[in-house]
Amino acid sequence: xxxxxxxxxxxxxxxxxxxxxxxxxxxxxxxxxxxxxxxxxxxxxxxxxxxxxxxxxxxxxxxxxxxxxxxxxxxxxxxxxxxxxxxxxxxxxxxxxxxxxxxxxxxxxxxxxxxxxxxxxxxxxxxxxxxxxxxxxxxxxxxxxxxxxxxxxxxxxxxxxxxxxxxxxxxxxxxxxxxxxxxxxxxxxxxxxxxxxxxxxxxxxxxxxxxxxxxxxxxxxxxxxxxxxxxxxxxxxxxxxxxxxxxxxxxxxxxxxxxxxxxxxxxxxxxxxxxxxxxxxxxxxxxxxxxxxxxxxxxxxxxxxxxxxxxxxxxxxxxxxxx
Amino acid sequence: xxxxxxxxxxxxxxxxxxxxxxxxxxxxxxxxxxxxxxxxxxxxxxxxxxxxxxxxxxxxxxxxxxxxxxxxxxxxxxxxxxxxxxxxxxxxxxxxxxxxxxxxxxxxxxxxxxxxxxxxxxxxxxxxxxxxxxxxxxxxxxxxxxxxxxxxxxxxxxxxxxxxxxxxxxxxxxxxxxxxxxxxxxxxxxxxxxxxxxxxxxxxxxxxxxxxxxxxxxxxxxxxxxxxxxxxxxxxxxxxxxxxxxxxxxxxxxxxxxxxxxxxxxxxxxxxxxxxxxxxxxxxxxxxxxxxxxxxxxxxxxxxxxxxxxxxxxxxxxxxxxxxxxxxxxxxxxxxxxxxxxxxxx
Numbered sequence: 001x002x003x004x005x006x007x008x009x010x011x012x013x014x015x016x017x018x019x020x021x022x023x024x025x026x027x028x029x030x031x032x033x034x035x036x037x038x039x040x041x042x043x044x045x046x047x048x049x050x051x052x053x054x055x056x057x058x059x060x061x062x063x064x065x066x067x068x069x070x071x072x073x074x075x076x077x078x079x080x081x082x083x084x085x086x087x088x089x090x091x092x093x094x095x096x097x098x099x100x101x102x103x104x105x106x107x108x109x110x111x112x113x114x115x116x117x118x119x120x121x122x123x124x125x126x127x128x129x130x131x132x133x134x135x136x137x138x139x140x141x142x143x144x145x146x147x148x149x150x151x152x153x154x155x156x157x158x159x160x161x162x163x164x165x166x167x168x169x170x171x172x173x174x175x176x177x178x179x180x181x182x183x184x185x186x187x188x189x190x191x192x193x194x195x196x197x198x199x200x201x202x203x204x205x206x207x208x209x210x211x212x213x214x215x216x217x218x219x220x221x222x223x224x225x226x227x228x229x230x231x232x233x234x235x236x237x238x239x240x241x242x243x244x245x246x247x248x249x250x251x252x253x254x255x256x257x258x259x260x261x262x263x264x265x266x267x268x269x270x271x272x273x274x275x276x277x278x279x280x281x282x283x284x285x286x287x288x289x290x291x292x293x294x295x296x297x298x299x300x301x302x303x304x305x306x307x308x309x310x311x312x313x314x315x316x317x318x319x320x321x322x323x
Numbered sequence: 324x325x326x327x328x329x330x331x332x333x334x335x336x337x338x339x340x341x342x343x344x345x346x347x348x349x350x351x352x353x354x355x356x357x358x359x360x361x362x363x364x365x366x367x368x369x370x371x372x373x374x375x376x377x378x379x380x381x382x383x384x385x386x387x388x389x390x391x392x393x394x395x396x397x398x399x400x401x402x403x404x405x406x407x408x409x410x411x412x413x414x415x416x417x418x419x420x421x422x423x424x425x426x427x428x429x430x431x432x433x434x435x436x437x438x439x440x441x442x443x444x445x446x447x448x449x450x451x452x453x454x455x456x457x458x459x460x461x462x463x464x465x466x467x468x469x470x471x472x473x474x475x476x477x478x479x480x481x482x483x484x485x486x487x488x489x490x491x492x493x494x495x496x497x498x499x500x501x502x503x504x505x506x507x508x509x510x511x512x513x514x515x516x517x518x519x520x521x522x523x524x525x526x527x528x529x530x531x532x533x534x535x536x537x538x539x540x541x542x543x544x545x546x547x548x549x550x551x552x553x554x555x556x557x558x559x560x561x562x563x564x565x566x567x568x569x570x571x572x573x574x575x576x577x578x579x580x581x582x583x584x585x586x587x588x589x590x591x592x593x594x595x596x597x598x599x600x601x602x603x604x605x606x607x608x609x610x611x612x613x614x615x616x617x618x619x620x621x622x623x624x625x626x627x628x629x630x631x632x633x634x635x636x637x638x639x640x641x642x643x644x645x646x647x648x649x650x651x652x653x654x655x656x657x658x659x660x661x662x663x664x665x666x667x668x669x
């Protein structure tokens with residue numbers, strides 16, 4: 001007869017294998033903190049010199065010049081991101097303004113209007129669009145969208161030209177922040193749509209049915225129940241889209257004319273973009289200028305991080321604002 | 324006794340359907356006439372006038388039959404459907420453009436040779452994108468090795484351990500998914516390339532790509548692991564398993580297809596990433612199997628280079644490259660969807 005194994009000690013302490021397991025998993029989990037911290041640290045370390053010497057004018061001036069003597073040493077340099085930052089924000093705002101109504105309409109359509117058979121395919125198509133590479137949007141935007149968008153820009157200028165931001169002088173419409181914004185809008189529509197669809201679909205069914213029972217039409221139900229419930233989720237989704245639009249590089253580079261001058265006229269073919277600046281200058285930059293580019297990257301990183309953090313907080317609060 | 328036939332009054336009758344159809348084509352004709360008569364012109368004018376006329380006709384009909392609230396409802400319905408259509412139009416246009424422009428560049432030598440002996444202006448019979456495909460596969464492989472373990476560990480922390488860092492980590496993963504790809508590139512440049520390797524190589528690209536991939540893998544895996552029934556974990560513990568054994572032998576195998584989905588979505592996320600590769604990989608034109616040395620080509624870099632070269636042949640090459648890239652991403656995407664419909668194996 002075999003002997004029964006010795007009874008195990010009864011304890012609430014995790015076993016050694018579990019302790020190791022928990023430690024490894026916690027370590028893996030904290031890696032995102034580590035990576036974000038390292039990004040800040042290294043970009044800050046490389047860009048520190050530039051930020052320290054430029055001071056506040058790094059974000060308030062818009063000169064970007066480096067001059068060298070014959071030995072290739074830097075004699076004079078000015079780095080200012082103001083035009084780039086304003087350009088980035090401007091085209092991202094255009095993108096959000098265009099994309100939000102379309103995305104909300106799409107999300108409402110998917111949740112409350114579309115035939116059941118169609119819904120599945122539409123969702124798949126939108127998810128697929130989110131996976132399209134940005135270089136595709138860039139090249140398509142340049143070759144296909146830009147001619148049309150230029151025409152839309154001219155229309156806007158013709159009929160709304162009295163509003164200062166729609167002024168165009170000199171008369172150049174090509175490669176404007178507006179066009180970059182349109183390309184970005186198409187890129188962020190899938191993101192905003194899927195966030196909005198998610199929050200709309202969480203609308204409590206009893207409220208929807210209560211609205212119908214009181215004789216609401218579909219639209220008055222949506223207005224009274226769905227929109228108040230999902231509002232903060234949509235705002236969060238829009239901010240996620242804004243963050244994405246600000247960090248986009250390649251798609252903007254192909255359709256935007258980068259000029260080191262602050263420009264608020266969205267239809268004029270002169271804009272700025274931090275991410276595209278980095279690609280634009282990287283090829284010919286020497287080590288000194290690359291430090292400035294690192295500092296620019298740090299600013300961009302901080303900007304998108306703040307916006308994404310806001311977005312995350314807002315999306316999580318969804319539903320608390322509805323009655 | 325006379326039988327009562329069940330009716331379904333909520334369903335549109337044949338008359339309703341006919342009316343819908345007449346309204347649709349009627350507004351189409353009306354918009355054509357409007358564009359022909361007035362000085363409006365272009366596709367935009369057709370679209371806008373069609374939408375407004377359609378909305379107006381539906382609203383007027385509903386108003387006469389049911390009243391004000393319903394009129395508003397039918398007008399809004401038209402606008403919402405038009406918003407949905409506006410989302411589909413760019414996708415259709417993009418797909419149509421890639422196919423119509425890309426297929427010209429698809430020929431056998433595209434997959435058999437690299438660009439080391441060809442210039443961008445060469446005819447399409449010269450050179451190909453073999454080096455780019457190989458480079459992309461190697462870089463994605465490298466990124467997979469780095470990011471899948473970290474991503475899944477993060478997801479495990481969020482679903483299995485649920486320690487005091489759960490909320491902060493969930494938040495940080497969210498924040499990390501918003502890191503612009505160019506910043507990831509700059510980070511690797513400043514942290515690895517300048518101080519250590521001092522040259523660009525495929526592996527540097529992998530490092531940057533894995534930063535972009537980790538959040539996607541972590542978030543999708545977290546969702547998948549959250550779907551595993553709690554009973555399975557309790558059963559594992561009740562059988563005397565330690566947490567480690569329960570996770571490794573029960574939870575992870577049960578979530579296998581879902582985790583595959585997470586990995587595939589991660590690959591789809593990074594396959595077309597361009598900006599960091601422009602900074603880090605050098606984008607060689609020669610076939611290169613060594614990720615640690617020498618510049619390495621990749622599909623996005625190839626497309627970018629060909630597009631900027633500007634000549635007709637080069638742009639055709641760029642479209643062919645885009646077609647290949649998009650087909651790869653679509654295949655990944657469809658397989659992810661097929662796998663995820665199976666969700667949880669019990």
